Amino acid sequence: xxxxxxxxxxxxxxxxxxxxxxxxxxxxxxxxxxxxxxxxxxxxxxxxxxxxxxxxxxxxxxxxxxxxxxxxxxxxxxxxxxxxxxxxxxxxxxxxxxxxxxxxxxxxxxxxxxxxxxxxxxxxxxxxxxxxxxxxxxxxxxxxxxxx
Amino acid sequence: xxxxxxxxxxxxxxxxxxxxxxxxxxxxxxxxxxxxxxxxxxxxxxxxxxxxxxxxxxxxxxxxxxxxxxxxxxxxxxxxxxxxxxxxxxxxxxxxxxxxxxxxxxxxxxxxxxxxxxxxxxxxxxxxxxxxxxxxxxxxxxxxxxxxxxxxxxxxxxxxxxxxxxxxxxxxxxxxxxxxxxxxxxxxxxxxxxxxxxxxxxxxxxxxxxxxxxxxxxxxxxxxxxxxxxxxxxxxxxxxxxxxxxxxxxxxxxxxxxxxxxxxxxxxxxxxxxxxxxxxxxxxxxxxxxxxxxxxxxxxxxxxxxxxxxxxxxxxxxxxxxxxxxxxxxxxxxxxxxxxxxxxxxxxxxxxxxxxxxxxxxxxxxxxxxxxxxxxxxxxxxxxxxxxxxxxxxxxxxxxxxxxxxxxxxxxxx
Ligand SMILES: Cc1ncc(COP(=O)(O)O)c(C=O)c1O
Numbered sequence: 001x002x003x004x005x006x007x008x009x010x011x012x013x014x015x016x017x018x019x020x021x022x023x024x025x026x027x028x029x030x031x032x033x034x035x036x037x038x039x040x041x042x043x044x045x046x047x048x049x050x051x052x053x054x055x056x057x058x059x060x061x062x063x064x065x066x067x068x069x070x071x072x073x074x075x076x077x078x079x080x081x082x083x084x085x086x087x088x089x090x091x092x093x094x095x096x097x098x099x100x101x102x103x104x105x106x107x108x109x110x111x112x113x114x115x116x117x118x119x120x121x122x123x124x125x126x127x128x129x130x131x132x133x134x135x136x137x138x139x140x141x142x143x144x145x146x147x148x
Numbered sequence: 149x150x151x152x153x154x155x156x157x158x159x160x161x162x163x164x165x166x167x168x169x170x171x172x173x174x175x176x177x178x179x180x181x182x183x184x185x186x187x188x189x190x191x192x193x194x195x196x197x198x199x200x201x202x203x204x205x206x207x208x209x210x211x212x213x214x215x216x217x218x219x220x221x222x223x224x225x226x227x228x229x230x231x232x233x234x235x236x237x238x239x240x241x242x243x244x245x246x247x248x249x250x251x252x253x254x255x256x257x258x259x260x261x262x263x264x265x266x267x268x269x270x271x272x273x274x275x276x277x278x279x280x281x282x283x284x285x286x287x288x289x290x291x292x293x294x295x296x297x298x299x300x301x302x303x304x305x306x307x308x309x310x311x312x313x314x315x316x317x318x319x320x321x322x323x324x325x326x327x328x329x330x331x332x333x334x335x336x337x338x339x340x341x342x343x344x345x346x347x348x349x350x351x352x353x354x355x356x357x358x359x360x361x362x363x364x365x366x367x368x369x370x371x372x373x374x375x376x377x378x379x380x381x382x383x384x385x386x387x388x389x390x391x392x393x394x395x396x397x398x399x400x401x402x403x404x405x406x407x408x409x410x411x412x413x414x415x416x417x418x419x420x421x422x423x424x425x426x427x428x429x430x431x432x433x434x435x436x437x438x439x440x441x442x443x444x445x446x447x448x449x450x451x452x453x454x455x456x457x458x459x460x461x462x463x464x465x466x467x468x469x470x471x472x473x474x475x476x477x478x479x480x481x482x483x484x485x486x487x488x489x490x491x492x493x494x495x496x497x498x499x500x501x502x503x504x505x506x507x508x509x510x511x512x513x514x515x516x517x518x519x520x521x522x523x524x525x526x527x528x529x530x531x532x533x534x535x536x537x538x539x540x541x542x543x544x545x546x547x548x549x550x551x552x553x554x555x556x557x558x559x560x561x562x
Contacts, residue, residue, distance in 0.1 A: 006505060006559045015496070037500040038516060038531045060530045062498035108504065 005108070006063065010096055014063040017070035019077065021056040030122030031059075034110050039065040043073075043118040047126065051080040062111050064098075069115035071095045076119070085123050085140060089113055089147060106148070113147050120144035153456035154449055156542045162188035162445075163540055174510030177545045182328050182356060182489050182536035183514055184378045187442075191381055194441035198434045206433055207407055207424070221433050224440040225423075228388060231443050232373075233364040238422040239396060241389045242431055246355040247277040249374035249389035250322075252426065253351060254281035256399045257372075257391075258320075264290035267317045271296040271304055271334075272526045273327040276519040278353050282322065296323070298526060302330040302479040309339060313346040320349050322372075325357035329518045329534065330479035331462075331489030333357070340370050349395070355379055359538075360458055360487050362451040371395055382442035383435035389426075396422055403428035454539055458488035461537050465490060465546045472553045474562030478527060488537035491518075497560050499533045505559065506552035513549075 023029075026044035033040035041059030045052050055073045071092050076084045093099045093112060101109045124140045160166050165186050170176050178186060198220070204213035206221045229237040243249045258281075262268065268282045272295050279293075286293045296308045304323070312318050321343050326333050336352060343350045351372035357363055359380035365373055372395075377386040391399070401408055401419060405428035410418040419425040446454065463483050470477060474495040480486040494502055499515035506513065514534045517524045524530060535549060556562075 003505060003508070003555075003559055006501065011560060036516070037498075039500075040530070060498075062500040064501070065498075111500065 005098075007097070010067045010098075011063060013070050013096065014066035017057075017066050019056050019070070019073035020058060022058055023054060023056045026054075026056075028122040028126045030118040030125070032114055032118040032121065034065075034114055036107070037062060037111060039111055039114050041065065041069060041115060041118060043069070043115055043122060045076075045122065047081065050082075051078060052076050052084055053078070057115065061114070064108055064111040065114055067096055068092055068098070068112045072115045072119065081123070081127075084119070085127075087116065087119070089116055092116060109148050117144050117147050120147070153453045153460065154539060156457075156540060159188075159449070160540050160542075162190065164189065164192075166540060170510045171508055174508075177509075177511045177548050179535040179537065179541065179545065179549060180512050180514045181359075181538040181541075182379070182518075182534065184384065185359065185381050185538050186540070187381055187383065187438075188445055190445050191383065191438045191441045195383060195434050195438040198437045203434075205430055217433055217437075220437045220440070221431070224436050224443075227440055227443050231447065232358070232390070233366045234390060235366060236393050239390050239393050241391070241423045241426045242436055243387045243389050244385055244432070245376040245378070245387035246275075246353060246374045247387075249372075249387055250277055250351070250353065251281045252389055252402045253372050253374075253391070254285045256402050257395065258282075258285045259288075260398075260400060262286075262289045262291050262319055265317060266291040266319045267294055267312060267315060268292070269294050269296060269309065269312050269318055269321045271323045272298045273302070273304075273330060273332065273520065273523045274322075274324055275328055275353065275355065276521070278322055278324060278351075279522060291319075292317075295522070298330075298332075298523075301481065302327070302332045303485070304332075304334055304339075306335065306338065306342070309342060313342060313348065316346075318343075318346065318348050320351060322351035322353070324353035324355065325363070326360065326487045326489075327479075327520075327523075328356050328489065329491050329520050329523055329532065331486040331491075331536075332480050333361075333485050333487060336368060336370075340368060344369065356487060356489070359446075361455045365390060377435070377439040377442060380442055381445055382439040385432050386435045386439045393422070396426075399426075401425055401428070405429045407431075449539060457539060458537055459483055461541060461543065461546065462486065462488045462490065464543055465535070465537075465549070468546060468550045469553065472550065473557040474560070475553065475557075478532065489534060490536070491532040491534045493529060493532050494556055494560065495562050497556060497562075499531045502533050502553075502556050505556050506549070509548060509552040509555075511549055511552050 023044040027047045028045040031042045039061040043057045046054040121144045163186050202216045204217045206218040225237050225240045297305045340350050350370040352370045354375040358375040371392050373390040378384040408428040476493045478491040503515035516531050
């Protein structure tokens with residue numbers, strides 16, 4: 001029996017999610033939730049030499065949320081901040097074959113992109129403390145609020 | 149096979165929405181009745197007939213239309229009184245729903261009577277609408293909100309009630325007659341009896357009970373009672389607050405405006421008679437009239453037959469569901485102490501995923517916290533899935549549900 005959304009790849013990715021856990025004293029810690037379905041996650045990162053030296057996440061989420069969060073953490077670990085702050089939603093979704101959610105499921109897309117929203121907001125706060133140029137920072141915040 | 153207590157085949161013909169297909173041609177299996185019910189033609193037509201033929205404001209003008217609309221509106225009040233065995237129809241106040249009814253009590257009676265150090269008692273299985281208004285009031289007054297806990301079977305622990313009552317500080321005990329998550333039917337008469345003995349007022353949330361079983365307010369002997377039309381075939385935006393007359397007479401008004409006044413002068417106003425004192429502004433006339441048709445519909449079937457139908461269906465569903473791999477079912481096991489509401493979870497599968505998978509088969513169940521996060525905490529879960537039945541549901545609906553749940557077990561290899 002098969003299902004277009006609940007493929008073995010997605011269920012396995014969620015069940016054996018990468019980087020689940022907690023960081024001690026992280027440089028960035030961002031919580032976010034979807035009140036409608038109850039997904040609730042915290043994304044934590046350490047930054048060294050302008051790149052993500054470590055990343056962990058924890059919380060309670062549905063299969064779609066967990067699978068996408070797992071992929072997101074794989075994509076950003078070890079990468080420099082320039083890449084991370086420009087990470088596009090399509091990159092995460094395509095890893096799991098979920099691009100079609102963008103068009104077809106306004107509800108489930110929120111589950112898929114919750115961790116990306118947390119990432120953008122977390123970076124916004126982190127970079128804000130270092131007084132980056134404010135125009136590009138506001139872009140980041142704007143992007144987070146317009147993800148879905 | 150047991151014969152059904154009512155004719156679902158005939159009933160289903162009255163509900164146009166049940167004829168439609170969803171998700172690429174799957175017939176709709178609607179199992180979210182604890183949230184809101186579907187509407188029969190009789191209700192839809194009554195609303196449409198009102199707007200087409202009788203529309204005019206109530207309680208104001210003297211022309212023919214105004215007389216007709218006022219009469220139809222007031223007839224609903226009489227009908228509700230008969231339906232629930234209420235002695236004085238002026239104790240029946242139309243509101244937007246259960247939520248507004250409870251807030252009305254908190255803002256008027258509550259503000260007048262709850263003082264610093266007083267205790268308000270609610271329960272662990274309340275809907276947010278029977279928790280948040282009391283939290284607000286308790287904060288404002290420096291009063292305390294306490295909870296009657298539930299045991300692992302999903303029943304209220306009445307010893308908790310007794311220990312609160314012993315403090316002598318309790319002013320109000322407020323609880324739902326049937327839980328919207330577990331389906332537990334509260335031992336309402338016993339709770340009210342104990343409160344009466346202690347001189348404590350009681351509020352009963354009838355949002356889940358009135359649609360599904362016979363309720364006799366006179367016999368129940370509570371002080372406040374609230375329910376919503378949309379959970380019993382009626383339209384959204386209508387509900388009822390019933391208050392015992394001796395109390396209602398002492399309550400200050402809720403909203404100020406038209407219809408609730410007798411005389412308005414520049415600095416002084418006198419209030420209209422009951423119940424109009426509590427119905428400020430133009431009411432939801434069309435939907436009150438639609439609600440009237442819903443009560444007729446339920447009365448024609450009979451509340452005892454409805455209850456029996458749901459007992460049969462719930463028993464059947466519980467037996468079948470408990471055999472699905474990886475499932476956990478919450479709540480009371482004794483079928484006579486529960487309504488047609490079944491909350492469940494699958495091992496490590498999030499309820500939202502379950503709901504999405506079975507939605508593909510056209511099956512509508514609720515997933516989430518059901519506006520009962522205090523109960524979710526007690527059950528130690530973030531959310532559950534919930535299937536809930538009504539008069540138009542059949543054993544075939546249950547069979548389709550089971551089949552789709554088996555798909556969940558398979559996909560997740562449970
Ligand atoms: C037990 C209970 N109380 C109160 C409510 C609130 O009803 P309404 O949303 O119609 O105001 C509900 C409905 O969800 C309910 O199930």
